[in-house]
Amino acid sequence: LYHAAVHPKSFVSLAGADHLLMDKKDSKYVGEVIAGWSSRYIDIEEDITLATRHNVVASLNNDSLFTTQMRAGNHYFIADEPTSIGGNDFGPNPYELLSSGLAACTVMTIQMYARRKKWLIENVECHVDYDKQHAIDCENCEESSAKIDTFTREIKITGDLDEKQLQRLLQIADKCPVHKTLHSDTQVVTKLVR
Incomplete structure (x- = not known):
């Protein structure tokens, strides 16, 4: 097979794997290697099953557990549990997707502001965790209902900036904008379509 293959090729060894790739880590790795190699030689057509007139669509089949096919704009990805x-x-x-939106919006906003001010930021990172925690200074902290959605955000800025600039x-x-959305009164309007 190696000698008969027409396209440029290389040999990939997978030490310790059985021929049926029964170990999930091995089969996932092989799938990623093959997908990465083959993507150069095939045209992948747009998935019309996720066509939508909206910004985002999610689709989950009965036999897929929680593995959800997603499309946001022109970008396809998977959400799961x-x-x-x-x-x-x-x-x-x-x-994690919601936290990703907050992290991405944070670094974009900081870089946009710094560029406008002509402050050089080599890199900005935003690390976000989500949890339900007791509100600060809550009166009924013993009750589980006193817990609120909490995003913990840590920002790392690399650049030649003074303390006043960093605080700004x-x-x-x-x-x-995503931070503002999370703090605003929001509504989700839901309707059934056929």
């Missing part, structure tokens, strides 16, 4: 609750862990869970950028982080 961890194996500990019955998913395949093939993609981020919904709260921290204020700007709180002005990112």
Whole structure:
């Protein structure tokens, strides 16, 4: 097979794997290697099953556990749940996606502001965790209902900036649109379509 293959090729060894690739890590790795290699030689058509007139669409079949096909704009990806609750862990869970939106919007907003001010930021990172925690200074902290959705955000800025500039950028982080959305009164309008 190696000598008969027409396209450029290389030999990939997978020490310790059986011929049927029964170990999930081995089969996933082989799939990624083959997909990466073959993507150069095939045209992947747009998935019309996820066509939508909206910004985002999610699709989940009955036999897919929690592995959800997603499309946002022109971008396709997978959302999932961890194996500990019955998913395949093939993609981020919904709260990781929400946290990702906050992290991405934060770094974009900081860089946009710094460029406007002509402050050079070599890199900005935003690390986000999501959890339900007791509200600060809550009166009924013993009750589980006193817990609120909490995003913990840590920002690392690499650049030649003084303390005043860094503090200003921290204020700007709180002005990112996703941060504002999470703090605003929001509504989800739902209707059934056929």
